[in-house]
Amino acid sequence: MARMKPHTLSGFMELLPEEQKKMQRLMNTIEESYALYGYTPLDTPVLESSEVLLAKAGGETEKQIYRFSKGDTDLAMRFDLTVPLAKYVAMHYGELTFPFRRYQIGKVYRGERAQRGRFREFYQADIDMIGDGKLDIMNEAEIPAVIYRTFSTLGLKNFRIRVNNRKVLNGFFALLGLTERSTDVMRTIDKLDKIGAEKVGAALQEECGVEADKAEEILRFITCPGSSKDKLAFLRGYQGRDEVFDAGLDELATVVNYVASFGVPEENFEVDLTIARGLDYYTGTVYETVLTDHPEVGSVCSGGRYDNLAEYYTDKQLPGVGISIGVTRLFYVLQEQAMLSEELLTAPAEAVIIPMGDVRAFAVEAATVLRAAGIKTQVYFEEKKFKQKIGYADKSGVPFAVIVGEDECAKGVLGVKDMQSGEQRELTPSEAAAYINSQLAARRNCTVIRG
Amino acid sequence: MARMKPHTLSGFMELLPEEQKKMQRLMNTIEESYALYGYTPLDTPVLESSEVLLAKAGGETEKQIYRFSKGDTDLAMRFDLTVPLAKYVAMHYGELTFPFRRYQIGKVYRGERAQRGRFREFYQADIDMIGDGKLDIMNEAEIPAVIYRTFSTLGLKNFRIRVNNRKVLNGFFALLGLTERSTDVMRTIDKLDKIGAEKVGAALQEECGVEADKAEEILRFITCPGSSKDKLAFLRGYQGRDEVFDAGLDELATVVNYVASFGVPEENFEVDLTIARGLDYYTGTVYETVLTDHPEVGSVCSGGRYDNLAEYYTDKQLPGVGISIGVTRLFYVLQEQAMLSEELLTAPAEAVIIPMGDVRAFAVEAATVLRAAGIKTQVYFEEKKFKQKIGYADKSGVPFAVIVGEDECAKGVLGVKDMQSGEQRELTPSEAAAYINSQLAARRNCTVIRG
Numbered sequence: 001m002a003r004m005k006p007h008t009l010s011g012f013m014e015l016l017p018e019e020q021k022k023m024q025r026l027m028n029t030i031e032e033s034y035a036l037y038g039y040t041p042l043d044t045p046v047l048e049s050s051e052v053l054l055a056k057a058g059g060e061t062e063k064q065i066y067r068f069s070k071g072d073t074d075l076a077m078r079f080d081l082t083v084p085l086a087k088y089v090a091m092h093y094g095e096l097t098f099p100f101r102r103y104q105i106g107k108v109y110r111g112e113r114a115q116r117g118r119f120r121e122f123y124q125a126d127i128d129m130i131g132d133g134k135l136d137i138m139n140e141a142e143i144p145a146v147i148y149r150t151f152s153t154l155g156l157k158n159f160r161i162r163v164n165n166r167k168v169l170n171g172f173f174a175l176l177g178l179t180e181r182s183t184d185v186m187r188t189i190d191k192l193d194k195i196g197a198e199k200v201g202a203a204l205q206e207e208c209g210v211e212a213d214k215a216e217e218i219l220r221f222i223t224c225p226g227s228s229k230d231k232l233a234f235l236r237g238y239q240g241r242d243e244v245f246d247a248g249l250d251e252l253a254t255v256v257n258y259v260a261s262f263g264v265p266e267e268n269f270e271v272d273l274t275i276a277r278g279l280d281y282y283t284g285t286v287y288e289t290v291l292t293d294h295p296e297v298g299s300v301c302s303g304g305r306y307d308n309l310a311e312y313y314t315d316k317q318l319p320g321v322g323i324s325i326g327v328t329r330l331f332y333v334l335q336e337q338a339m340l341s342e343e344l345l346t347a348p349a350e351a352v353i354i355p356m357g358d359v360r361a362f363a364v365e366a367a368t369v370l371r372a373a374g375i376k377t378q379v380y381f382e383e384k385k386f387k388q389k390i391g392y393a394d395k396s397g398v399p400f401a402v403i404v405g406e407d408e409c410a411k412g413v414l415g416v417k418d419m420q421s422g423e424q425r426e427l428t429p430s431e432a433a434a435y436i437n438s439q440l441a442a443r444r445n446c447t448v449i450r451g
Numbered sequence: 452m453a454r455m456k457p458h459t460l461s462g463f464m465e466l467l468p469e470e471q472k473k474m475q476r477l478m479n480t481i482e483e484s485y486a487l488y489g490y491t492p493l494d495t496p497v498l499e500s501s502e503v504l505l506a507k508a509g510g511e512t513e514k515q516i517y518r519f520s521k522g523d524t525d526l527a528m529r530f531d532l533t534v535p536l537a538k539y540v541a542m543h544y545g546e547l548t549f550p551f552r553r554y555q556i557g558k559v560y561r562g563e564r565a566q567r568g569r570f571r572e573f574y575q576a577d578i579d580m581i582g583d584g585k586l587d588i589m590n591e592a593e594i595p596a597v598i599y600r601t602f603s604t605l606g607l608k609n610f611r612i613r614v615n616n617r618k619v620l621n622g623f624f625a626l627l628g629l630t631e632r633s634t635d636v637m638r639t640i641d642k643l644d645k646i647g648a649e650k651v652g653a654a655l656q657e658e659c660g661v662e663a664d665k666a667e668e669i670l671r672f673i674t675c676p677g678s679s680k681d682k683l684a685f686l687r688g689y690q691g692r693d694e695v696f697d698a699g700l701d702e703l704a705t706v707v708n709y710v711a712s713f714g715v716p717e718e719n720f721e722v723d724l725t726i727a728r729g730l731d732y733y734t735g736t737v738y739e740t741v742l743t744d745h746p747e748v749g750s751v752c753s754g755g756r757y758d759n760l761a762e763y764y765t766d767k768q769l770p771g772v773g774i775s776i777g778v779t780r781l782f783y784v785l786q787e788q789a790m791l792s793e794e795l796l797t798a799p800a801e802a803v804i805i806p807m808g809d810v811r812a813f814a815v816e817a818a819t820v821l822r823a824a825g826i827k828t829q830v831y832f833e834e835k836k837f838k839q840k841i842g843y844a845d846k847s848g849v850p851f852a853v854i855v856g857e858d859e860c861a862k863g864v865l866g867v868k869d870m871q872s873g874e875q876r877e878l879t880p881s882e883a884a885a886y887i888n889s890q891l892a893a894r895r896n897c898t899v900i901r902g
Contacts, residue, residue, distance in 0.1 A: 003762075004506040004763055004764055005764070006761075008499070008542070009498060009499065009526075012498065014494070016546055017547070017553070020492055020494060023494070024494075035827055036826075037827075038799045038827050040468045040799035044459075045460060046572065047572060048459070052458060066519075068520075070517055070562050071562075075460075086457075087457040090457045091459070099833065101799055101829065102468070121498060135833075136833050142832075258811070258812065261811075261816050261819070262815055310457075311454075312454060312455055348490060348552055348553075352489070360712075361709065364712040364713055365712050368596075368713060368714040371600070372714075375487075376486055376487055376488075376489050377488070379593070382550065382582070382585065
């Protein structure tokens with residue numbers, strides 16, 4: 001038969017079993033964190049009608065989209081989870097309870113140029129909270145807690161949640177008479193980390209046409225030193241001169257003031273006046289999350305407050321706040337930086353039962369006992385020599401091999417071998433279940449990111 | 452602004468939050484069951500190169516497929532999880548440990564004619580175990596245990612796993628000299644449940660051209676009464692006359708003999724000699740699972756043994772055995788038949804904290820305590836009257852409202868209200884956490900299908 005060489009498309013992540021188990025754990029942990037804050041799971045189709053999905057899109061997004069026809073239907077694969085959410089909320093407005101809090105973890109598709117670390121199919125893990133007409137600022141204050149809980153439960157220690165407020169920036173630019181140039185100015189400011197203050201100052205003047213004294217004031221503003229509270233104090237110096245600025249400052253102060261009550265340690269949080277987030281629709285608090293040991297990675301969890309989720313579908317005013325983790329990219333980065341735990345259980349099973357001789361019924365009953373105790377158990381049924389059977393257990397990385405020979409069967413016991421230490425114990429099936437469970441407790445709870 | 456009327460494509464399931472939570476629970480339970488048997492999670496792309504995905508397909512499948520071009524790449528959306536598995540195993544043969552046991556739960560796409568209860572995007576939940584050259588019959592014997600565990604953990608009681616063996620059927624047809632007509636004969640036999648023995652007998656003669664005495668023997672064979680062991684005894688009457696038949700009988704006997712060791716109760720299992728499964732590639736044990744109270748639904752979990760998973764991609768002989776649950780259709784059926792539990796917790800949160808007055812910091816700290824104890828907690832931050840706030844809790848279906856007024860705040864306590872009974876208790880945050888957890892234990896463990 002003529003054979004087709006099997007391959008996977010470039011830009012599509014497909015993992016080997018051990019890595020897949022880590023990825024699964026990463027996603028499960030994110031999901032549990034999101035759920036703990038009272039967000040409900042949502043699932044929407046990967047395929048939508050193009051007119052629905054592209055009601056708002058344009059430019060880069062439209063070029064990258066996977067779009068095609070089947071019969072006389074013009075279809076598109078979703079490129080984010082926000083547009084499907086907007087569609088969902090607009091469609092089901094009358095059936096939902098507001099504020100509507102949902103999380104969604106799903107694959108999205110962007111036909112970007114293939115590049116190392118760039119994916120065309122990737123998981124996003126989003127939360128959004130949507131208000132009906134209004135949404136209290138306290139909801140924005142809660143978001144850093146969700147981010148903190150998520151990343152610390154993953155095992156990450158050195159990360160920082162950076163927040164800013166678009167009203168503060170917009171108000172500040174208005175004070176300087178730079179409202180019309182604010183997009184350019186924000187884009188330039190955003191380069192502070194990369195090119196440094198001096199070059200940002202020069203670019204503000206040369207590229208954005210900002211006068212020298214104003215450029216200097218912008219630099220002073222965005223490089224304001226100190227803690228989050230120090231920055232608030234600095235910002236209060238501008239108070240009373242612009243309504244938008246004052247409103248933004250109040251909001252930012254609320255977010256800062258409640259951070260401790262929400263259980264976020266000071267070292268994982270900071271006000272960063274340089275953050276604007278590219279997207280036009282953010283209107284209040286904006287968030288970024290950086291790995292402090294790997295700033296080159298950029299933000300691994302971003303989002304913000306917006307005023308109008310679904311304006312392309314409904315005349316209802318639906319303000320919201322949301323964040324997104326690019327899970328596939330995060331996993332790729334953690335792998336690249338060797339930050340994934342080696343302690344995590346990645347074998348398909350936690351115990352492999354190895355029957356030797358005519359002991360199959362007893363081996364199967366033992367497996368049934370272990371499984372009833374919650375232990376992931378495989379019976380190795382192939383007809384092989386003992387050496388090959390134990391070699392299978394070894395190669396599969398299983399923590400416990402359970403050897404059942406005719407002697408053991410006659411005595412009603414199992415030979416439970418710890419594959420790491422090599423130590424072997426003779427235990428009844430229920431003793432074996434208790435022993436294996438106690439030995440595995442720590443490894444089952446180990447975090448996906450190295451401690 | 453001109454607005455687009457939001458809609459979801461026909462044949463694409465999109466659920467409201469309560470139903471989505473049930474669907475999520477259904478999928479999680481299936482996943483946990485599969486994992487307990489030592490299957491490893493696998494995830495493959497939704498999009499594949501058409502030449503890879505369609506290496507084997509043809510006929511109906513090819514017509515239904517979502518296929519399109521982007522740039523100069525011919526792409527297709529996966530229509531099952533078996534072809535991607537074949538590709539994966541062929542590609543990664545050298546890196547996998549055999550027998551390779553994987554589960555995969557993912558969406559697949561078939562552009563079928565839209566019809567009630569038929570979906571174009573639907574979840575499949577598959578397990579497969581792939582051997583390298585050989586695969587012991589005991590692996591086939593284990594499959595009913597996985598099916599039993601999965602459905603009984605879902606809460607289903609009245610279901611039956613039906614098994615047969617293709618070698619038994621093929622050998623029996625060979626004995627009757629009907630090998631060449633076996634496909635037609637099997638298709639006719641398959642209608643026994645629907646049209647009854649008499650009409651099957653007539654169809655065998657008229658449509659399949661089977662002589663009267665052979666038609667009668669076929670009827671006797673497939674309607675053989677009694678328990679699984681009785682049927683094995685009946686089959687032994689044919690032993691010694693055809694090698695394929697004898698091999699099949701041995702296999703079937705092995706599956707039957709170990710069913711009890713694997714913990715499958717007799718009432719949930721039976722040998723059914725009418726089962727053939729349409730797919731050509733099944734070569735040994737075949738499985739179907741029926742809801743005994745709803746036989747009209749057909750099989751909700753089917754599969755079987757095949758000899759060559761990946762022949763289109765590799766010259767390695769890769770026999771396997773697998774089953775598949777059509778999760779989206781199963782969920783649809785359970786919904787239609789009102790079989791989904793009403794007891795399941797379907798609110799986004801388990802506790803909603805309602806702050807009244809200037810008590811936000813205390814309310815937030817209380818939420819942090821509840822979350823640390825694993826309770827899904829939301830704080831209702833909107834500025835509303837008490838009646839509206841408690842109305843939100845009521846409407847969202849949350850089991851506990853936690854009321855925090857200025858008096859409670861001063862005393863450091865919470866008003867924990869059981870929304871079902873209306874009973875309210877004054878408790879410290881940590882007492883509240885313990886109380887809520889104890890009250891919810893039963894509902895958290897309640898099954899997705901009504902008991």
